Amino acid sequence: MKIFAAEFIKSCVTPEQFPSGQLHEIAFVGRSNVGKSSLINSLLNRRDLAKVSRTPGKTRAVNVFLISTSDPALxxxxxxxxxxxxxAKVSKSVRTQWGPLLEDYLVDRAPLLGVVMLVDSRVVxxxxxxxxxxxxxxxxxxxxxxxKVDKLKPSERVRTLRQTHRALGLAEGEMLIPYSSVTGDGRERVWGALRDVAGSLRKDLA
Structure with a gap:
């Protein structure tokens, strides 16, 4: 799939700042330092669209990007x-601000098509x-x-991912996609899963 355009739109610190209109949204959520910005850049074939920081917890707002692709579903x-x-090192006042903002977005956001949750393959x-x-x-x-599956030795990858799957409480057959932002491993699987989500929504609305 080709990415025609990927551009930063805005940062939102209150629900009132969320984009207007009904353009579908895909949200990415995960623990601090899980590699979320690196994965977004890798997924979009961009080097520094989402800012990567050495300081965990750097993203302190809901950041919105407009994406155009060659896929009709997306x-x-x-x-x-x-x-x-x-x-833990983020101040309590900032954590208190994040909680309601994330909850307002994830619970009530009508255009939200799907949520991609990132976990570290080595630590749950x-x-x-x-x-x-x-x-x-x-x-x-x-x-x-x-x-961060590139940080796993080939000999331990299958075993570690099985342990991660089990530790997360995922059901047998439930998808866990391994991803490396360094090698791009998993990129097409993520896009394929997102296309399936978009396709299912279209059927529901038909």
């Missing part, structure tokens, strides 16, 4: 980069498990992507 949509959760936390459970409770079943 010809134009908003990609939404949500603030990372779970970083209680917050990861709680986030998946909460997303399911509000009927936002996430597409779960395991990042």
């Amino acid at each position: 010809s134009q949509f908003h990609l939404v980069d949500l603030p990372g959760y779970g970083f 936390t209680d917050q990861d498990r709680q986030t998946i459970a909460w997303l399911r409770s509000i009927r936002r079943n996430p597409l779960v992507v395991a990042t």
